[in-house]
Amino acid sequence: MSEHLKKHRPAQTMLARSVQLALGATTALGLCQVALAQDEAAKLGRVEVTGSSIKRLDAETALPVQVINREAIAKSGVTTAEQLLGQLSANVGAIEEKAQNTDTQKNSGFSGANLRGLGVSSTLVLLNGRRMANYAFGGQGVDLSSIPLAALERVEVLKDGASATYGADAVGGVINFITRKDYQGAQIAVRAGGYDEGGGNRKQVSGSAGYGDLDRDGFNVFGAVQYQQSAQLRANQRDWSKTALRPDVGSVGTSTTNWPSNLFTTSAAASLIGSVDTNGGKCAPPTSVFSGGFCQFDYQAAADLVPETKKLNTFARGVLALNAANSLFVEAAHSENEAHYRISPATFTSYRLTANGPRISLFYPKNGPFFPKTYTSMTTGLPVATPNTKDIFVAVRLLPLGQRERVQDTKQDRFVFGAEGEFAGWDYSAAVNHSVSMATERYNNGFVYGSKLGPLITSGVVNLWGDNTPEVLALMEATQAKNVAGRTGRATSDSIDAHASKEVFQLPAGAVALAVGFELRREKLTDIQSDEAKSGLLNNITSSPDTRSERKVKALFTEVHVPIAKGLDADLAVRYDSYDTGDIGSSTNPKLSLRWQPVKELLLRSAIGTGFRAPSLADVSASGGLSSSSNFYTDPLRCINGVGPGCKPGPMPIRSGGNPFLKPETSKQFSLGVAVDPGLGFYATVDYWKIEKNDVISQLSESLIGSNFAYISKYVTRDPADPAYPGLPGQISEILLPVDNQGVRRVTGLDVALSHRANLGQYGKVRTSLSGSYLLKSQEQLVKGGEIVDVLGKYANLYPTPRWKHLLSVDWSQGDWNLIFSNQFQSHYRDAYANLVNATTGFVASVAHGTPGSVSANVASHSTYNLQGGYTGFKNIRLDAGVTNLFNKAPPTSNQSGYFRGFDQSVDATGRYVYVSAAYTFK
Numbered sequence: 001m002s003e004h005l006k007k008h009r010p011a012q013t014m015l016a017r018s019v020q021l022a023l024g025a026t027t028a029l030g031l032c033q034v035a036l037a038q039d040e041a042a043k044l045g046r047v048e049v050t051g052s053s054i055k056r057l058d059a060e061t062a063l064p065v066q067v068i069n070r071e072a073i074a075k076s077g078v079t080t081a082e083q084l085l086g087q088l089s090a091n092v093g094a095i096e097e098k099a100q101n102t103d104t105q106k107n108s109g110f111s112g113a114n115l116r117g118l119g120v121s122s123t124l125v126l127l128n129g130r131r132m133a134n135y136a137f138g139g140q141g142v143d144l145s146s147i148p149l150a151a152l153e154r155v156e157v158l159k160d161g162a163s164a165t166y167g168a169d170a171v172g173g174v175i176n177f178i179t180r181k182d183y184q185g186a187q188i189a190v191r192a193g194g195y196d197e198g199g200g201n202r203k204q205v206s207g208s209a210g211y212g213d214l215d216r217d218g219f220n221v222f223g224a225v226q227y228q229q230s231a232q233l234r235a236n237q238r239d240w241s242k243t244a245l246r247p248d249v250g251s252v253g254t255s256t257t258n259w260p261s262n263l264f265t266t267s268a269a270a271s272l273i274g275s276v277d278t279n280g281g282k283c284a285p286p287t288s289v290f291s292g293g294f295c296q297f298d299y300q301a302a303a304d305l306v307p308e309t310k311k312l313n314t315f316a317r318g319v320l321a322l323n324a325a326n327s328l329f330v331e332a333a334h335s336e337n338e339a340h341y342r343i344s345p346a347t348f349t350s351y352r353l354t355a356n357g358p359r360i361s362l363f364y365p366k367n368g369p370f371f372p373k374t375y376t377s378m379t380t381g382l383p384v385a386t387p388n389t390k391d392i393f394v395a396v397r398l399l400p401l402g403q404r405e406r407v408q409d410t411k412q413d414r415f416v417f418g419a420e421g422e423f424a425g426w427d428y429s430a431a432v433n434h435s436v437s438m439a440t441e442r443y444n445n446g447f448v449y450g451s452k453l454g455p456l457i458t459s460g461v462v463n464l465w466g467d468n469t470p471e472v473l474a475l476m477e478a479t480q481a482k483n484v485a486g487r488t489g490r491a492t493s494d495s496i497d498a499h500a501s502k503e504v505f506q507l508p509a510g511a512v513a514l515a516v517g518f519e520l521r522r523e524k525l526t527d528i529q530s531d532e533a534k535s536g537l538l539n540n541i542t543s544s545p546d547t548r549s550e551r552k553v554k555a556l557f558t559e560v561h562v563p564i565a566k567g568l569d570a571d572l573a574v575r576y577d578s579y580d581t582g583d584i585g586s587s588t589n590p591k592l593s594l595r596w597q598p599v600k601e602l603l604l605r606s607a608i609g610t611g612f613r614a615p616s617l618a619d620v621s622a623s624g625g626l627s628s629s630s631n632f633y634t635d636p637l638r639c640i641n642g643v644g645p646g647c648k649p650g651p652m653p654i655r656s657g658g659n660p661f662l663k664p665e666t667s668k669q670f671s672l673g674v675a676v677d678p679g680l681g682f683y684a685t686v687d688y689w690k691i692e693k694n695d696v697i698s699q700l701s702e703s704l705i706g707s708n709f710a711y712i713s714k715y716v717t718r719d720p721a722d723p724a725y726p727g728l729p730g731q732i733s734e735i736l737l738p739v740d741n742q743g744v745r746r747v748t749g750l751d752v753a754l755s756h757r758a759n760l761g762q763y764g765k766v767r768t769s770l771s772g773s774y775l776l777k778s779q780e781q782l783v784k785g786g787e788i789v790d791v792l793g794k795y796a797n798l799y800p801t802p803r804w805k806h807l808l809s810v811d812w813s814q815g816d817w818n819l820i821f822s823n824q825f826q827s828h829y830r831d832a833y834a835n836l837v838n839a840t841t842g843f844v845a846s847v848a849h850g851t852p853g854s855v856s857a858n859v860a861s862h863s864t865y866n867l868q869g870g871y872t873g874f875k876n877i878r879l880d881a882g883v884t885n886l887f888n889k890a891p892p893t894s895n896q897s898g899y900f901r902g903f904d905q906s907v908d909a910t911g912r913y914v915y916v917s918a919a920y921t922f923k
Contacts, residue, residue, distance in 0.1 A: 048129070048429075050156040050176040052571065053165060053515035053559045054501040062571060062595035062605040064673060064687045064751065066090075066157040066771070070180075073152060075811070075820055077868050077882045077915065079191065079204055079228060080311070081147035082111040085175065086908075087807055087824065089773040090159050090751065092117035093799040093906070109339045109408035109439065112141040115159060115173035116691060116747055117778070117801060119698070122613055122665075124162070124170040127177050128331065130431065130497070131521075132414060136439035136489030139525050139618040141169075143437065146335040146412035150189075150206040151224035151315035153180045159751060161669035161691065163611035164573040164591035167519070167555050171611040171667045171693065179315060179331075183210030183222050186922040193915025196888060200233035200306050200910055209922075214321050223316040232342060233306035233910060235900065236286060240890050241909060244300035245289045246902035253632070253901040254296035257347040258288055259399035261364075261464035262295060287399060297397045299344035300900055304403075305909060308340040326421030333414040340444070342403040346540045348396040348457075351450025355535035356543075360454060363391035368460025394464055396457070400473055401480060404446030404540065411438045430498035441487040443538065445480065450539040452479035486533045486541065488526075491617075495521040499557070510563035517557050524550040525617035542627075547658075549617040551581040567597040577612075582620050583663050587612040603675040605687075611667040615697050619739045621658040629654050629735075633705045637713075638728050645725055656699055657738035665741075667693045673751075681757035690748045695741040701782050701797050702737060711783055712737075743781025744788065750774045752806075764814025772806030794830040795896060800859065800906050802827045816873035821865070826907060828861040832896045860892040862907045878919045888912035 048054070051063040068084070078084045085091050093114045112120035112135070125132065125142035135143040155177055162170040186209035194201040208224035235241040244253030256262050260283075283295040287302070312335065319329045350359045364371065366389070374383045386392070418431025456462060456479065462472055499517025506512070527547040534543040557575035564570055571593045578586040591609030598604075628651035638646025673687030704712045712735065719730035754770040778792040778801045789796070793803050809822035868882030888911055891903040903909055 050126075050129070050174055051158040051160065051162050051165060053499050053517055053557065053573070054513045054561050054571075062569070062593035062607055064159050064605075064671065064685070064689075066159060066753075068155040068157070070153050073149070073155070074880075075818070075868060075870070077866060077884055079149070079202065081144040081149055081177070084149070084155070085113050085144065088115075088157065089771055089805040089807060090115050090157070090173070092773075092801065092805070109143075109145075109337060109341075109410050110135045110138065110140075111144045113144065113175055115157075115175070116689075116749075117799075118172040118691065118693065118745065118747065121169060121616060121697075122172040122693075124166055124174045125177070126166075126174060127333070127414065128179055128416070129176060129429075130416060130433050131435065131493055131495065133412070133435035133437040133491045133493040134525075134616065136410070136437040136491045136525075137441075137487070137527060139491050139527075139616045143337075143410065143412065145311060145337045145410065146313070146333075146437070147177050148179070148224055148226065148313040148315035148333060148335065150208055150226040150313065151179045151222075152177055154178050159687075160607060160671055160689065161591070161609055161611040161667060163587075163589040163667075164575045164609050165557065165559070167553070167557075167575055167577045168612060168614040168664075171613050171665065171669075171691070179317060180208075180210065180222055180224075181317070181319070182214055182220050183208070184213060184220070185210060187919055188922075189917060189919035191915060191917035193913055195233070195910060196912045196914070197237060198233075199237045200231055200913075202228060202230045202915075204228040214319060214327070218321040219319060221316070221318045224314070226311075226313045228309075228311045230306070230309045230311075232304050232308040232340065235303050235305050236301045238305065238909065238911060240893075240903045241305060241900060242301055243285070243289070243298050244901040245296075245298060253300060254289060254298050255347070255397070256296055257349065257395040257397050258295055258297040259345075259397040259464070260295070260466070261394045261396045297344070302344040302403060303900070304342045305900075307342070310336075310338045312336040322421070326419065326423065328419050329417075331414070331416040333412070335410075335412045337408075337410040339408045339410075341406045341408065344397075344403065345401060346398045346404050346446050346448065348398055348448070348450070348453065348539055349394075351454035351539060352536045353451050353454070355537060357536070362394055362396065362454060363458060364394050364464060365458060365460045366391050370460065370463040370465060372465055394457070396464060398446065398448065398476075400468070400476060401446055401448065405444040406486070407442040407444045409440045409442070412436070413438075426500040426502045428498065428500035431496075433493070433495045433497070435493045437489075437491045439487075439489045440485065443481045443484045443486050443533075443541070445482070447481045447484070447541060448479045448539050449481060449537050451537050453539070481532075481538055484532055484538070485530045487529050489528070490524070490526045492524045493521060495519060497521075501559075507563055509565050509568070512563070513561040515559040519553070519555040519557075521553040521555075522550065523553070523617060525621070527618070527621075547618065547621040549581075549621050551579055551617065553580075553614075554578045569595045571595075573609075577614075579614055582615070583661055584614050585664075587614075587664060587666075601677045601679070603677075604673070605675070606670075606672045608670045609668075611669060613665040613667070613693075613697065615659075615662040615664065615739070619658055619697055620660045620662055627654055627656075628652070629702045629705070635732055636709050638725070638731070640728075644728060645722075646728075646731075652702070652705055652732060653734050654702060655734050655736050657736050659739045662697055662739065663695055663741050665693050665695050665697050667691060683753075683755040685751070685753045687751040688749075689751065691746070693745040694743075695784075696743065696745050696781075697739060698742050699739050700737040700742075702735075703797055704782060705735065708783065708786075711786075741784065743784045743786060744779070745781070746777060746779040746788075747775070748777040750776065764812055764817075767811040768809070769811070770806060770808045772804060774804050775801065793827075795832040795859070795894075800829045800904075802829045802906075816871055818870040818872075820868045822867075823863060823865050825863045826861060828858045828892075831859050831894055859894045859904050862889070862892055862904065864889045864908070876921045876923060878921075880917045880919075882915055884913045884915075885911060 050065055073084060076084060082096060091113055096111050113123045113125060114120050115123045120141040132142045134141055158174040160173060162174050166174060188207040190205050192203040206226040210220060210222040212220040214220050283290050287298060289296055289298050315333045317331045319327050321327045348362060350361050352359055372386050374385050414435040416431050416433045420429040456475060462468060497519040499515060501513055501515035503511035504514045525547060529544055533541050536543060555575060555577045559573040562570045574590045576588045589610045589612060591607060593607035596604045632649035633652050634649050635646030638644050669691050671687055671689040673685060675685040677683055715736040716732055717734040719733050721730045752772045756768045758766045760766060775792055779788050779790055781788045791801050794801060804827040806825050809820060812819045865886040866884045867886050868880060870878060870880045872878050891907050891909040894904045896905060
């Protein structure tokens with residue numbers, strides 16, 4: 001250790017123990033309650049803790065920082081950053097890569113953190129204290145798949161607003177992934193696991209190595225690599241997800257577009273079932289069900305819960321000591337993620353013969369060889385003659401061609417070069433940072449050229465109601481788009497930043513410290529659809545405008561630490577940000593925090609500040625592509641008094657839209673906390689926090705279709721009126737849901753952390769930890785000037801807001817043995833109540849909040865248990881085995897009306913998972 005660092009080594013005191021809780025001690029599947037930053041300070045002297053720009057001897061800030069160290073990560077049983085953050089009680093409504101939330105083409109291979117449930121774009125994710133480029137598709141946040149878990153030393157989670165230090169995106173908090181810095185040695189590890197009920201098996205190999213001692217050799221180089229493969233997990237491999245027809249919970253989620261095809265005498269007439277005989281079993285599970293007078297396709301049985309993925313993460317860091325106090329460093333990171341998203345086979349009801357030409361409805365010819373002369377009425381069971389005076393309109397599900405498969409290839413590169421150390425009494429750090437996210441989308445299976453398949457079906461060659469010959473199936477197969485590029489995105493972030501801190505003068509209670517800094521950043525985003533995808537010739541693919549945006553950001557910031565009296569300190573931070581595009585302009589955000597420790601066993605802290613979030617480049621860009629709504633809705637203008645063609649709920653065509661006139665969000669935050677260290681191994685922290693956002697930047701919620709159609713009607717585009725329904729408007733062809741500055745979002749809650757250590761003598765040591773979050777208030781305003789709605793403990797806007805979440809763990813160790821038992825819990829909440837089956841009509845419209853009629857139900861609380869054991873008795877070897885969801889707890893039943901029906905999608909729905917791992921350390 002250098003002389004400069006040695007002279008700043010602090011002594012371990014009872015104060016350090018109490019600070020462990022002040023820093024938000026961590027629990028997560030055995031994540032130990034440790035003051036990592038404090039331990040780091042003991043080793044390295046002055047350290048910089050997430051949320052502050054000032055280096056200090058102790059990590060004794062007034063902000064709630066939760067720390068997860070490397071050992072805790074290893075004991076947690078997780079293999080990705082997404083899984084690790086999924087264990088945080090403050091992470092609510094996060095976006096996960098698994099395709100558990102929808103059977104549409106919306107999944108883009110992205111996983112993002114969501115502290116306090118304020119949105120992915122309000123959680124800032126850093127790597128070694130510096131930014132990474134946002135994900136190329138959508139640009140809302142950093143993709144957690146790009147984080148090199150094998151290279152991490154620890155993770156610091158600041159659960160408080162930090163715009164005064166980091167600028168935009170830090171309204172909900174900051175997650176700082178910190179890699180190993182001075183590691184020497186090498187390690188290799190392998191891991192494999194699988195589910196009891198099949199599907200989703202995973203295997204992983206990782207390695208890391210470091211060489212060089214900074215003090216002795218004047219340099220250190222470190223590198224890590226991790227590769228993981230995961231198999232797909234299909235919905236029909238789990239009892240709770242194998243069907244979308246759930247009359248037991250009042251939920252129906254099937255489609256009248258089927259194979260064998262439903263047919264219509266005209267597009268407006270009642271549905272007829274072709275030569276389908278219920279007794280013959282053709283309209284039967286696993287692909288079809290009879291519901292509402294239709295032979296309906298059960299699309300949920302044909303979708304995947306979890307995608308097949310291949311992930312590669314690499315990281316390298318080199319440090320060169322210039323002298324005892326200064327060094328140069330370079331970091332390089334590269335990640336790749338290939339995800340195969342498979343959903344139900346494509347629908348086919350219309351097509352184009354020429355690029356962007358008119359759509360032609362799909363008909364089967366009246367003189368075709370397979371024209372059904374009669375069909376069996378599925379309501380009466382009697383044969384009915386099929387009118388053969390004209391062609392029949394058909395709605396086809398392309399079951400013979402298999403699942404639709406999109407392949408998402410994502411790459412992330414990051415290069416940082418900088419210097420850090422001490423100069424003229426200032427502790428400084430400066431760097432140049434280049435980060436880029438690249439994503440491509442390919443159509444691999446199940447997408448057809450309508451210009452080829454349409455004429456094939458209208459010729460009468462294809463039997464839509466029976467078996468086809470191998471030759472006909474080959475003709476159908478030839479219409480598919482195989483490995484066709486659909487979309488390419490690229491997001492870059494280039495920046496130069498520097499900050500420095502020093503003690504500027506002495507007060508009776510201690511030294512006043514000052515920090516100053518600046519950041520210059522340029523952001524770019526391109527999101528371009530291929531010409532083939534834009535042509536309209538590919539069925540089930542809609543065109544969308546290209547996005548090409550960039551902007552520059554300038555920022556100045558400062559922070560002052562003032563010791564007011566013995567045990568009482570204050571921090572004041574201010575940051576000024578200026579944007580050169582749109583209506584964003586500039587923003588200045590202060591933050592004041594206080595820390596008071598009247599006795600060594602008690603620490604009180606409080607902070608108040610403002611924040612802001614600039615709209616992302618995607619937010620201010622052009623409209624996006626067309627997709628289906630997540631929920632099913634009726635059309636109130638075509639459903640009068642429960643009668644009409646719009647009364648049957650179904651997915652609505654949604655087009656997202658950007659807004660170049662967006663203003664930044666603004667926010668106010670307040671927190672008040674206490675940490676106690678009464679001794680005897682007990683520690684505890686309780687923090688009250690309150691956040692209010694104004695001018696919330698968000699896409700208009702699709703729930704407005706069901707709850708406030710009058711407001712949303714100005715964004716509705718319709719087809720021409722159908723003469724078969726005089727007096728009614730045409731069908732909805734598109735609903736634009738633009739990004740807009742909406743109203744307010746208010747969230748208030750309590751964070752609780754408890755820990756106890758016990759020495760059992762010859763029976764080992766036990767550490768018991770609890771980390772939980774309890775929401776006191778959650779309100780949102782979907783329309784500016786509209787009603788402020790209470791969503792606490794309810795399902796709203798596609799995800800729930802449970803009051804309480806916790807992680808409880810018991811970590812026992814003795815000699816070479818270690819055993820961790822943990823419990824992850826989420827409280828019950830009010831259900832969605834959408835698409836409940838009504839005894840008279842068969843359906844009711846989706847409801848955003850509340851209970852329709854007399855129906856009353858909650859989504860039950862969810863509690864899972866996990867167990868992991870480790871052994872280190874063999875030289876240089878660590879062996880681990882574990883089980884997540886030990887008792888194979890099924891997700892709670894729910895009426896949520898997304899494309900996946902019948903179960904709570906906010907919890908893990910994969911079942912019991914068993915894994916083993918082995919690691920060898922070279923010494």
